[in-house]
Amino acid sequence: MDLVSNLALGFDVAVTPANLVYAFAGCFLGTLIGVLPGIGPVTTIAMLLPVTFALPPESALIMLAGLYYGAQYGGSTTSILVNLPGEPSAVVTCIDGYQMARQGRAGPALTAAALGSFFAGSVGVLILAAFALPLTEVAFKFGPAEYFSLMVLGLIAAVVLASGSLLKAIAMIVMGLLLGSVGTDVNSGVPRFSFDIPELTDGIGFVVIAMGIFGYGEIVHNLEQEEGKREVFTKKVHGLFPTRKDFMAMTPAVLRGTAVGSMLGVLPGGGALLGAFAAYALEKKVKMTPGEIPFGKGNIRGVASPESANNAGAQTSFIPLLTLGIPPNAVMALMVGAMTIHNIQPGPQVMTANPGLFWGLIVSMWIGNLMLVILNLPLIGIWIRLLTVPYRFLFPAIVLFCAIGVYSTNNNPFDIWMVGLFGFIGYLFIKLGCEPAPLLLGFILGPMMEETLRRALLISGGDWWKAFVARPLSATLLSVAALMLVIMLLPAIRKKRKEAFVEE
Amino acid sequence: MKMKSQKDFFSGLLFMGVGIAFAVGSTTYKVGVADNMGPGYFPLLLGILMALLGIAITVQALVLETREGDRIGRWAWKPLFYVLGANLAFGVLLSGLPGIGLPASGMVAAIYALTFIASLAARKFNYLHVFILATVLSAVSYLAFVMLLKSQIPIWPVLITG
Numbered sequence: 189m190d191l192v193s194n195l196a197l198g199f200d201v202a203v204t205p206a207n208l209v210y211a212f213a214g215c216f217l218g219t220l221i222g223v224l225p226g227i228g229p230v231t232t233i234a235m236l237l238p239v240t241f242a243l244p245p246e247s248a249l250i251m252l253a254g255l256y257y258g259a260q261y262g263g264s265t266t267s268i269l270v271n272l273p274g275e276p277s278a279v280v281t282c283i284d285g286y287q288m289a290r291q292g293r294a295g296p297a298l299t300a301a302a303l304g305s306f307f308a309g310s311v312g313v314l315i316l317a318a319f320a321l322p323l324t325e326v327a328f329k330f331g332p333a334e335y336f337s338l339m340v341l342g343l344i345a346a347v348v349l350a351s352g353s354l355l356k357a358i359a360m361i362v363m364g365l366l367l368g369s370v371g372t373d374v375n376s377g378v379p380r381f382s383f384d385i386p387e388l389t390d391g392i393g394f395v396v397i398a399m400g401i402f403g404y405g406e407i408v409h410n411l412e413q414e415e416g417k418r419e420v421f422t423k424k425v426h427g428l429f430p431t432r433k434d435f436m437a438m439t440p441a442v443l444r445g446t447a448v449g450s451m452l453g454v455l456p457g458g459g460a461l462l463g464a465f466a467a468y469a470l471e472k473k474v475k476m477t478p479g480e481i482p483f484g485k486g487n488i489r490g491v492a493s494p495e496s497a498n499n500a501g502a503q504t505s506f507i508p509l510l511t512l513g514i515p516p517n518a519v520m521a522l523m524v525g526a527m528t529i530h531n532i533q534p535g536p537q538v539m540t541a542n543p544g545l546f547w548g549l550i551v552s553m554w555i556g557n558l559m560l561v562i563l564n565l566p567l568i569g570i571w572i573r574l575l576t577v578p579y580r581f582l583f584p585a586i587v588l589f590c591a592i593g594v595y596s597t598n599n600n601p602f603d604i605w606m607v608g609l610f611g612f613i614g615y616l617f618i619k620l621g622c623e624p625a626p627l628l629l630g631f632i633l634g635p636m637m638e639e640t641l642r643r644a645l646l647i648s649g650g651d652w653w654k655a656f657v658a659r660p661l662s663a664t665l666l667s668v669a670a671l672m673l674v675i676m677l678l679p680a681i682r683k684k685r686k687e688a689f690v691e692e
Numbered sequence: 693m694k695m696k697s698q699k700d701f702f703s704g705l706l707f708m709g710v711g712i713a714f715a716v717g718s719t720t721y722k723v724g725v726a727d728n729m730g731p732g733y734f735p736l737l738l739g740i741l742m743a744l745l746g747i748a749i750t751v752q753a754l755v756l757e758t759r760e761g762d763r764i765g766r767w768a769w770k771p772l773f774y775v776l777g778a779n780l781a782f783g784v785l786l787s788g789l790p791g792i793g794l795p796a797s798g799m800v801a802a803i804y805a806l807t808f809i810a811s812l813a814a815r816k817f818n819y820l821h822v823f824i825l826a827t828v829l830s831a832v833s834y835l836a837f838v839m840l841l842k843s844q845i846p847i848w849p850v851l852i853t854g
Contacts, residue, residue, distance in 0.1 A: 242841050353700065355752065359707045359745040366714050366738050373731035378721055380731055381714070408775055411813050412768030580814035581825055584807045587775060588829055591782045591806065592799070596843040604783035608776045615772055619764050620706065621699040638734040650727030 191317060194547050201548025202555055207250055210243065211552045214251035215559045218258020222265070223571045225272040227586060229259040230628075231406060233522045234398035235586065237529075238593035245530035246545045250552040252526055256519050257309060257502045257553065261560045264301040264495050265571050268294055278498070280468040284483060284490030291486050296430035300438050300488050301495040302564045308446040308496035309557035312503025315450050316510070317550050320539065323511035327536035332643035333655050337665035339637050342514045343629060344669040345455060348676050352623045360617075364627035367392055368634020375642065387602040394525040395597060397631060399590040400607045401624045402518075405614020407583045430488065437480070438492035441471055449497030453504030455516065467497035503553060510546065511536060514633070518625040521632040697753040697762035704750030708743050715739030774813035782806040786846065795850040799838075803830045 201207065221232040233255055240248035263278035268285035281301065288297040330338065347357035370381045371391025382388035430438065448470055449463035471493040472483050481487045506523075508516045513535030515521040527534045532542060539546045564571070594603040617624050648655035657663045695701050714735050724730030785805050788796035807826035811817055837843045 239836070239841060353749075355745060355749050356700070356703055356707075359703075359742055359749060362738050362742040362745065363707070363710060366710070366735060366742065369735045369738070373721075375729075376722070376731045378731040380721060380735065381717055404775055404779070408768055408771045408813075411771035411775075412766075580811065580816055581821070583775075583814070584778070584810040584822075584825060585829055587778055587810045588782070588803060588806050588833065591779050592803075592833055592837060592845070595783070595786060596837055596841065596845060599844050601783045601787040604779060604786075608779040608783075611776055611779065612772070615768075616706075619699075619767065620703040621762070622703055641734065642729045645726045645729065648727070650725055652726065 191321075194321075194543070195317065195551060197543060198547030198549075198551030201246055201544045202250065202552040207247055207548070207552065208555070210247040210251040211254050211556045212559055214254020215258040215261075215556050215563060218255040218260075219262035219265075219560065219563055219571065220258075220574065221255070222259035222262020222278075223574050224262075224577070224582060225266050225270065227582070228402065228406070229256055230398060230402040230518050230522065230625075231586065232259060233519060234395055234402060235589045235593055237395050237398075237522065237526055238597045240526065241529060241597060245527070245532055245542075246548050248526060248530060249523070249545065249549050250556075252523060253506070253549060253553055254556045257499060257556060258560060258563075260499050260502045261302065261305055261564050262571065263498075264305070264491075265298060265564070265568070266575065268297045268301065268491070269572060270575055278464070278495075280464050280494045281491055283468070284485070284487050287484065287486035288488065288491065293486065296434050296488060297491050298568060299430055299565065300434065300442075300492040302561050304438065304442040304445065304492040304496035305499040306557050306561045307442055308449060308500035309503055309560075310554055311446050312450055312453065312500040313550060313554045313557070315504055316507055316553075317547075319507055320511055320546070320550070323507065324536040324539050327512050330661075331659075332640040332647070333659050333662045334665065336637060336640040336644055337656060337662040337669075338512065339514060339633050339640070341665045341669040342508070342516065343626070343633065344672055346516065346629055347626050348672045352621070354673075354676055356622050357626045360622055360624065360626040361630040364630025364632075365634040365637065367397070367627070368631045369638065374635070374639070385602075387600065392606065392631075393594075393597070393603060394522070394628070394631060395594055396603055396606045397610050398518075398522060398525075398628060399594055400610025400612075401614030401617065401627070403586060403590045403614075404607065404611025405618055405624070407586060408611070408615045409618045410579065411583065434488050437477070438488050440474075441489035441493040442496045444470060444474070445493035445496030446500045448493075449500030450504045452497075453501030453516075454507050463497035463501035464494035467493045499557075506549075506553075509534060510538060510549075513538075513636075515629060518628045521628045524632050695754060696757055698764050699762045700749055700753035702764065704746045704748075704753055706746070707749060708746030711739045711742030711744075711746055713739070715743060771813040774809055778806045778810035778813075781809055788850070796846045797849045798846045799833065800830050800847060801849060803833060 202211070217236065218229070218232070221227050221229070233252055236255060237252070240251055243251070260278075264281050264285070266272055267278040267281040268289050271282050271286035285297045285301070288294060343361050344358075347354060347361065368391075370388060372379045372382075372389050379389040445467040448467040452463040452466055455462070468490060471489050474489075476482070483490050505516050505520055508514045509520045509523055513524070513533070515524050524534050527538075532538060532545070590607060591604050594607050595601065597603065614624060617627075644655045645652070656666060716739075718732040718736035718739055721732035722730030723732040723736055782802045782805065784794070785797040785802035786799060788794045804826045807829060808822055811822045811825070834847070837845055838847060
């Protein structure tokens with residue numbers, strides 16, 4: 189099987205009328221949610237997961253993937269027009285994008301973002317397709333010890349590259365791992381931490397955790413903040429097309445952003461967010477042409493580059509998920525959950541056992557990116573109108589779709605009580621400054637880590653050293669993880685890391 | 693000793709508490725040994741690890757200087773109460789409470805209740821707007837969950853449908 193025949197298979201799966209509709213629905217809803225400030229992609233995907241349970245697995249994943257990268261596109265619109273990031277990875281786009289909008293150049297900014305995203309998305313998909321096969325072959329050589337060490341590395345890297353306190357982030361991972369251990373132990377059949385509640389013997393649903401912590405927790409947090417005065421530049425969008433000079437400036441920026449985003453997207457914890465920050469930082473270091481508008485004052489490069497980077501990263505963050513079965517960020521953790529519900533064990537075997545699903549998903553991403561350009565540029569007027577919907581109409585709808593969605597998965601009101609409980613916990617975490625994304629990663633990986641740990645120690649006869657350190661591949665993975673931790677704990681780097689996440 | 697970061701201090705205590713609770717809870721199951729792990733082995737390990745992290749975070753909160761004491765700030769009790777209350781009311785109305793003999797009132801009643809209670813969390817509240825919103829949401833939910841997804845959700849009160 190070579191790349192061409194694989195992609196042909198992918199086109200067969202992705203270009204059926206039904207799957208095109210689902211890809212479109214995903215992109216459309218994703219853009220919608222991305223545009224609306226205050227709901228992130230994690231909440232959206234959690235909210236819409238129950239809807240996809242009834243679909244065939246290919247369609248479900250195609251739609252969910254569309255949601256994710258659709259949100260990346262939509263987020264840029266809000267950043268440019270309202271100076272509010274529709275979702276976190278669009279934070280840097282605000283800086284120059286909003287300034288452009290204030291100067292009446294919202295059109296070119298939006299076009300730069302959309303075209304840059306499309307190019308970056310296409311490149312990201314190609315990288316995903318090209319790297320999937322070799323990486324999968326590596327993954328097949330992994331034993332339980334290597335898998336365990338890889339997950340340790342993945343989790344550590346995810347928190348090292350994220351912002352906020354390192355120790356608290358690690359504690360949140362452990363909390364996630366512990367929550368993942370609730371329910372019947374697969375090995376002994378003993379129900380753990382279920383307090384004789386029958387629903388808990390099946391474990392806590394990841395939809396419940398995601399909706400409660402990311403949905404309800406965020407809503408309460410948003411409501412406590414003063415509704416700031418927003419100046420929406422809705423009427424000033426005319427002349428979508430950038431000038432020749434704009435094109436000259438943005439083309440290299442798009443290329444640089446794509447490269448940075450693709451690379452960082454693969455890293456755990458990277459995804460779209462880190463790519464956008466790094467791309468903007470890089471762009472500021474590139475020499476200015478004479479007479480160019482400075483950064484922060486409406487430079488088109490400051491829009492094109494991070495937007496390309498976040499979209500490239502959104503695509504390439506599927507690489508660790510699809511080849512190794514390890515989610516690099518919270519959104520991918522939800523994808524793992526979605527796959528598990530459809531009885532697909534994420535990991536290298538997906539490609540051999542479900543080639544149609546694998547390649548269909550990849551091809552659908554490219555098609556989805558194409559749809560998004562169409563959705564975003566000519567239809568920009570609709571999205572702008574959406575921005576004028578006040579939050580007080582939005583949040584009751586989010587609460588409703590969480591509650592009704594979670595009920596419809598099992599037809600059991602117990603899940604509704606659990607969402608409420610995790611909503612409270614989510615708000616508590618926000619108040620205490622504990623980033624919830626690592627918890628979700630830990631929760632998803634928990635059962636897999638326990639199983640691989642059990643097997644690795646069984647093979648080595650209970651010897652931890654022999655199980656993990658005496659095996660070169662596992663030892664390498666673990667030392668990289670340890671090295672990352674040590675470096676991050678050095679005071680000088682800690683300071684730098686703090687600065688990297690604070691943009692002016 | 694003075695608290696340097698209020699947020700970290702209490703997070704540390706929280707992690708310690710949860711870690712100890714899980715560790716103690718794990719010992720009620722068979723723990724086993726490394727090459728024959730019982731159901732309590734993994735959670736016990738993690739519980740201890742989390743308690744240790746909790747201690748480290750608490751100590752750090754007492755030692756490391758932060759800006760303005762990193763205070764937790766006021767709790768948004770009102771939004772929290774109404775959002776969680778809306779969720780609770782939705783569940784109770786949707787499927788009833790068999791324990792106290794309360795019959796199910798169905799999806800439509802539950803949606804109106806949820807929308808009204810949740811909207812109280814916002815700063816502005818307008819009866820007409822909220823009523824329209826609840827009506828729209830009921831229609832959308834009926835379309836999406838009942839017509840398209842064919843979920844087995846009770847729609848009208850049991851008292852009417854029998």
